[in-house]
Amino acid sequence: MFEPLVVGIAGGTASGKTTVANKIVNRLKGCRLAFIDQDSYYRDLSDMTFEERLEINFDHPDAFDTELLVQHLRELKAGRAVEKPHYSFVNCVREKETTRIEPGDAIVLEGILVLSIEAVRKELGVRIFVDAEDDVRIIRRLTRDIKERGRDFDTIVTQYFKSVRPMHYGFVEPSKRHADIIIPHGGNNDVSIEMVVGAIRARLPPFVSR
Secondary structure (H helix, E strand, O other): OOOOEEEEEEEOOOOOHHHHHHHHHHHOOOOOEEEEEHHHHEOOOOOOOHHHHOOOOOOOHHHEOHHHHHHHHHHHHOOOOEEEEEEEOOOOEEEEEEEEEOOOOEEEEEOOOOOOOHHHHOOOOEEEEEOOOHHHHHHHHHHHHHHHOOOOHHHHHHHHHHHHHHHHHHHHHHHHHHOOEEEOOHHHOHHHHHHHHHHHHHHOOHHHHO
16 A cells, blocks of 8 residues: 655755745645645643743744644545644634645655654655755744734844754754755755655656656
């Protein structure tokens, strides 16, 4: 029985992981694909005050509900649909709504600690690390958090030096050694992405990958 190929895409905050994931999905025509993001699996902090939630280190592995993520990966690999949670980055809580994810010939998982957490890493068939320069990543994160997550400049900078930067060098960067493929220069490296797509197609059975 054919088991879906799980492709894990890791990398630092705002490195271009989502862009890479989307380009891979778009180029894998003819394949049924399931896409899930690690960010949807942050632990629910609704039992805390908003002020307490802001003190949480969201870049540490413990911030994620890894048990649920692994469970969903295994369900998808077994050919069963899952209800992916929604997470509010504005309020730091899990929302009531979910998104139904159907199983596919390949499963694409994207997130900063996809390669760092061993329980997740064990589920992966292809391991990708998206690399990008530090100054590019911080500018992208500033722009995203202000425009999309309602954060102010001082809060973002404080969080960056308090948790994002140390967690990057403590967990994200070291996880690069687990990668099968490293994509330099973020999501705009189309040459590398085409090579990745070719490698993924080669891992899929002919009746799936053509």
